[in-house]
Amino acid sequence: MSRTAFITGADGFVGLNLTQELLHHGWTVFALLLPSHSSTYLDNMGATILKGDITDKICLSRIFPEDVDAVFHVAADTSLCSSRNEHQTIVNVIGTRNVVDVALDKKAKRFVHMSSVAVFGFHNNHIHEKTPSTVKDTEINYFISKALAEQEIFAGIQKGLDAVIINPANIIGPYDTKGWAQIFIKIKEGEFSGIGAGGGSFCHVHEVVRIMRIAVDKGRKGERYILGGEDASYHHLALTAQKSIGGSVPDKPVPALMMHFMVWVVLFFYTLRRKEPFLTPEIVKLSTHWLCVNSSKAQEELGYKPQSLDTMITDACDWLSSENLLPR
Numbered sequence: 668m669s670r671t672a673f674i675t676g677a678d679g680f681v682g683l684n685l686t687q688e689l690l691h692h693g694w695t696v697f698a699l700l701l702p703s704h705s706s707t708y709l710d711n712m713g714a715t716i717l718k719g720d721i722t723d724k725i726c727l728s729r730i731f732p733e734d735v736d737a738v739f740h741v742a743a744d745t746s747l748c749s750s751r752n753e754h755q756t757i758v759n760v761i762g763t764r765n766v767v768d769v770a771l772d773k774k775a776k777r778f779v780h781m782s783s784v785a786v787f788g789f790h791n792n793h794i795h796e797k798t799p800s801t802v803k804d805t806e807i808n809y810f811i812s813k814a815l816a817e818q819e820i821f822a823g824i825q826k827g828l829d830a831v832i833i834n835p836a837n838i839i840g841p842y843d844t845k846g847w848a849q850i851f852i853k854i855k856e857g858e859f860s861g862i863g864a865g866g867g868s869f870c871h872v873h874e875v876v877r878i879m880r881i882a883v884d885k886g887r888k889g890e891r892y893i894l895g896g897e898d899a900s901y902h903h904l905a906l907t908a909q910k911s912i913g914g915s916v917p918d919k920p921v922p923a924l925m926m927h928f929m930v931w932v933v934l935f936f937y938t939l940r941r942k943e944p945f946l947t948p949e950i951v952k953l954s955t956h957w958l959c960v961n962s963s964k965a966q967e968e969l970g971y972k973p974q975s976l977d978t979m980i981t982d983a984c985d986w987l988s989s990e991n992l993l994p995r
Contacts, residue, residue, distance in 0.1 A: 669695045671735045673775070675721055675766055676742030677714065678704050681781060683842040685739055685876040686714050692880065697732050699742070708842070721762035724769065731769045737777040737883045738770045743816075745809060745846075747949040752808040759812035760819065767823035767830075777883050778823070778830035784868075784893060784960050786814040786834065793961040796834075796891045807949045824889050831886030833879055835894040836960050839979035840872030841986035847904075848992070851984055854905060854914040855994050862902055863954030864920040868895030868962075869904070871974035871982070881969050895960035896973030908980050912993065923955045 672689050676682045677698030689696050690712055698714040699721075700706060706716045719726045721742055742762060744755040763780075770778055787794045788801030788810060802814045820830050839847050853859040875894055886892065899907070902920040909916045921929075930944075930951045937944035965971035987993035 669693055670737070671695045671697070671732065672737050672739060673697045673699065673732055673735045674739045674741060675699045675762075676740075676781075678706060678709060679741060680840075680843045680846065681838065681872060681875065682741045683708050683712075684840065684872045685741060685879055686712055688873075688876040688880055690714065694736075697735070699730070721766055722757055724765040727765055728769050728772065731773050733773050735773070735775050737779060738766065738775045739779045739781065739879060740766050741781040742766075743781070743813070747807070747809055747953065748943055748947050749808065749949065750943065755808055756812045756815075759809075760815045763816040763819040764822075767819055767828060771823060771826055771828055776829065778820075778828050779879050779882050779886070780817070780820045780830055780832045781879070782817055782820075782832050782834045782891070783810075783813050784834050784836045784895070784958060785810040786817055789956050789958060791957075793959045794893065795961040796893055796964055805952065807952060809949070821889070829888050831882045831888065832891045833875070833882060833894065834891050834960075835870050835875050836868035836896070836958065838870055838872050838875055839976075839983050841982055843872070843983060844987075844992060848983060848987055850905060851908050851912065851980070851987065852993060854908050854916055855912050857915045859905065859914065859916055861917045861921040862905060863926050863951065864900065864902065864923065865954050865956045865958075866898065866900035866903070867958040868898050868960045869976055869979060870894045870896045870962075871979045873982070874972055874974055878965060878969050878971050885969050887968070892965040892969060892971075893960045893962055894965055894971060895962040897976045898959050899976055901954055904976065904980075907976055908984070911977070911980050912984050926951045926955055 678700040696714040698709050699717045702718040717730045719730050744758040802810045905916045930946050933944050933946045
């Protein structure tokens with residue numbers, strides 16, 4: 668008999684890969700996306716499409732299926748612009764609370780929460796599951812709101828929710844159009860102006876979603892599992908992409924002082940135009956810091972297999988090319 672899954676944010680980068688992964692392994696997938704969003708990719712995969720908003724608990728309760736084998740909570744606002752802080756907190760915190768409450772009401776058997784290494788904040792050493800969080804010191808609302816979302820998961824566990832938390836680092840792979848894909852596109856176009864001197868750990872989206880599926884059966888209730896892989900500077904990431912797809916990348920990363928100067932210039936002009944800026948203080952802070960992780964727990968308990976940066980970038984860019992999103 669087919670197992671059933673309910674996925675929030677199913678039309679996003681990770682959500683699409685997760686839907687594909689579950690369907691490939693014989694699951695029946697109920698895929699939730701916002702009413703205004705296109706379901707083209709999901710329609711082609713064969714998922715059951717549900718339209719709704721996790722911030723609307725009444726609507727969510729009405730469409731949420733009974734007794735699903737697993738809920739995969741992937742939906743999140745990943746913005747790094749302070750003008751979206753209020754909306755981001757509602758989606759990431761209140762939305763998570765709603766999904767937890769309804770999952771309990773509908774007697775979901777298992778709950779896999781897609782979190783982030785961002786909940787730990789910045790550290791000088793590799794982060795592991797017991798690393799104390801410095802998230803409040805970051806002043807980045809995405810980090811803070813994801814940490815608060817985790818607290819909603821732990822509160823749900825106290826009420827009987829059988830939940831496990833996945834904390835991936837930087838994710839690269841197919842179906843990404845808004846994240847690292849934007850850098851790959853700019854590199855190929857010859858319009859990449861540079862990136863900060865920070866860096867971090869990188870993981871392949873295919874391996875992330877495989878572990879989310881595995882966590883349904885092997886993840887321990889109430890435990891976090893960090894997913895990382897190859898550590899690299901963001902500049903090295905850009906150079907690696909250039910070798911794969913061509914284009915141009917500056918010889919060196921942008922100095923931190925220059926980044927801080929640039930962001931205020933950008934903010935000034937974009938504020939005048941009333942548009943969301945492409946560079947923000949949050950992005951500068953991220954791109955000038957390192958965020959590296961240790962994945963040994965996930966490797967030992969869930970069989971996580973870190974992939975090479977070359978493989979991630981190749982798979983991501985091959986998909987972009989197949990969708991005519993990468994310039995020829």
